[in-house]
Amino acid sequence: MKLKEILQRQLTEAAEKEGYTPHSVVITSSKDEKHGDLSSSLPLSLAKAAKKPPMEIAESIIGKIEIDDRIVADIFPSPPGFINFKINPSYYQSLVSEIIKAGNTYGQSDKGKNKTANVEFVSANPTGPLTIGHGRNAVIGDTVANILENHGYNVTREYYFNDAGRQMRLLGQSVEARYFELVGKEIEFPNDGYEGNYIKDIAQSILDEHGKSLLPSDPLFKENAEKIIFADIENSLVNLGIHFDQFTNEKTFYENGEIDRFLEELKAKNLIYEKDDATWFRTTELGKDQDRVYIKSTGEPTYRVPDTAYHRDKVNRGFDLIIDIFGADHADTYPDVLLALEALGLKTDHIRVLLYQFVTLLRNGEKIKMSTRKANFITMDELVNEVSADVVRYFFIMRSMNSHLNFDLDLATDHSEKNPVFYLQYAHARICNIIKRGAGLGKDFTNDFDSARLTHSSEIELLKTLEQFPEIMSSALKLLEPQDIANYLQDLAARFHRFYVDCRVITDDNDLSAARVALIKATKIVLANGLNVLGLTAPERM
RNA sequence: GCCCACAUAGCUCAGCAGGAUAGAGCGACUGCCUCCUAAGCAGUAGGCCAGAGGUUCGAAUCCUCUUGUGGGCACCA
Structure with a gap:
């Protein structure tokens, strides 16, 4: 306890x-x-x-x-x-062997044992490369999943995407237009089309593979674009250390009849009506101040319909915990999804929606307005190449989810040595180096040490901080706020660096050295466990 | 106009299930390597915790209002 x-x-x-x-x-x-x-x-x-x-x-x-x-x-x-x-100092001192014994399980719990969780995140439609805007979502989602796993949950990381809507249609048309440009039969570029150069690359690859005889409106344009872009997105995620267990496609719910069934059930409850050639969801009946369109007068359903069917599917899959990572722009829309599920008699109190505020990108002190459609964006790949996945991941979770994140590109690139992530990794590397040095002198202090020798105030302060780790981890499970772990690790690293300056580890006093080596081993374990949950590497040397 | 967040050092941000003297990094200034990596440590300067009320023994933290910033309020996702 x-x-x-x-x-x-x-x-x-x-x-x-x-x-x-x-x-x-x-x-x-x-x-x-x-x-x-x-x-x-x-x-x-x-x-x-x-x-x-x-x-x-x-x-x-x-x-x-x-x-x-x-x-x-x-x-x-x-x-x-x-x-x-x-x-009693001996209480703190006794932690050293406890932590060493626990190893990578120190900070873990079995609160989620035999429970399943689904974390849905990223869920960007394959209309373009993964940008910094998606990056925050991706890193938060993966880290939250790590936190759940740390407590024993069996986690499914899931990516949901729409490939049936207007955005994807525009994508196909944009590629098509570029294709015909290449073969010299220019057709009009769609309004609101995707202007990025990657569209031209896709058009070129289609030309290379299929020749110049394709006809307008060939479904191949959209299909190839989707395939190529999706592969690119997955690759970007891998570069960030993120792997998904499941990809779920909106189309599934049209094809398996879920969407029709879902609409029928709402109709049976008189929660759906027709007006102005459109089909409406009677949200006012459920306490909202305006009704929402479910099926447009064009006959096309709005995104709410498949989204709700998808969430119903997730609930029916029986997870103990369902987590959605959404940008602040979804703040107003996800409640409608929950309302619909509740109206159909489903429980939703195990669904937790984590909203994060937007990322503002700064270059030369000025805001950059990003738009995938206008091809005005910085991709995750560009960023990861410049500053490494560790720095990017840390940057995205070091601020609380509900405050706006200023991503200063100049700071992240030019001054990356000053990034706080190096401060914690350096603490870990320092420890590894000391241990190696001790071993090099033939002093391998493994089991036999007297922790009562750890009496310096810097040692006690370090021990007190190590003691807090399990509490930080269980609070992270409750709040699902990765930032708290980052703050804790900063504090731990600071305590260690102070200890390092105050107390020499490898000395002529063998007993003292043995105790201090054990202390830094315990510190190393906690640092590594924390870094691991954040998805960061714990380098042996820097 | 309505709804949701946010407002703390020059800058970027912690601290917020109320607690004793408000913290860190960057930037500025001072020190510290004959000794385990100075990617480090110690120190100085820098604050009406946006403003005004309220609750409380006690408020940066909770409530109300005001102001400012971001986001939302589409038959876009």
């Missing part, structure tokens, strides 16, 4: 013995060492209802706490009504 949980329980029991009814017992790390290592403000929160001074409550609760002195060295109150715990 984790330290805070132990203290929480002791505090709660002691408070109850004194006749209080504590609601939430919060324990925080003390910032000032004169307040011990951990503190609780429980007495302050009880004071009002009890009509007693907080300090008096603190004293009486402390009197009832059953101290395990292997863990807690001292408990004392401080004004205006905190209870402070001084933790």
Whole structure:
């Protein structure tokens, strides 16, 4: 059990013995060492209802706490009504062998054991290369999936795409136009067509493969474009270390009758009606302020229809947890999907939608407006080639999902050595180097060490930070916010670098060296586990 | 106009299930390698936590309003 949980329980029991009814017992790390290592403000929160001074409550609760002195060295109150715990250093010291023993399972849990999760992310339609805009989605999704796996979930990474809609039709027409340009029979380029050079490349490859005798409206234009672009997207994802377990195509739900069935069921519930030659979903009946078009007057369904059928399919596949990673532009639309599922009697409370804010790309201090259609974009491949997958991944999760991300291209490329990801990786590399050096001197400190030798304040601070890792990981499972892990690792690396400066590891004092080697091995394990969850490499040298 | 986010150091951002003195990186200035990688460490300067109310013993954190920024409000996805 984790330290805070132990203290929480002791505090709660002691408070109850004194006749209080504590609601939430919060324990925080003390910032000032004169307040011990951990503190609780429980007495302050009880004071009002009890009509007693907080300090008096603190004293009486402390009197009832059953101290395990292997863990807690001292408990004392401080004004205006905190209870402070001084933790026995031996508790922290004992973590070293615990972490080494746990190895790559340190920080893991079995909260998701025998449970399945589906994480749907990227889901970009194959109309062009993967851009930086998609990148944030891709990295968040993959990292969230890693977090779930860290807790034992069996995760399906899924990519959903539409190939039946207007966008894909435009893509085919754009390729077609470029093809006929190449064979000298120019036809009009579609309005809103895709202008990127990659369209010309595709047209050229079609020309190379099929000659110049293709006729207008040949389905081959769209089919080839889709195939080529999709292969390119998958390759870009692999470059980022991302692999999908399943690709699901919108077309499936037309072909297997799911969409018709779904519309029929809504109709039976009188949630669908016809107006102005279109078919509408009666969202107002379900608490929204306007109805939504389901089938356009052209006869073409809107994206909501297959999307909802797709989500119903995911629910029916029986996952314990379903996660969607959407950009902020979907904030208004996904509730309609959930509403429709609920209207059909499906449970949706195991669906979690993670919305992330957009990426603003800066070059020379100016915003770049990106548009796939206008071919004004930076591709993920370009970026990964310039700054490495590690840096790109870190950049996308180092900011909280719901704040806008400024991606400064100049900073990411020209000053990449200063990227914070190197700071943590350097800590890992430093440790590897010290261990190697120790081994080179014939000092292989494997099992036999006395952790009581770890008494320097930098050592204790490092140990305290190592202790927090499992808590950080379980909080990450609850919040599904990768950023917290990145922040923690920054803190851990900082503690290590400070320790490195204060405490020499390989010294003439063999016992001390053995203890310190064990400490850095434990640190290395936690760094590597954290980097691994973020999908970053843990380099042995830099 | 309506809905959702966001607003903290010169810049980019942490901190937000309320807690004791608001942090980091970059940038500026000062120090630290005869010693495990200086991709590091220590320090100085820099803040009305957007503004105004409220709740509370206690607010950067919760609530309301104002202002500003981004996104959404399509028979686009």
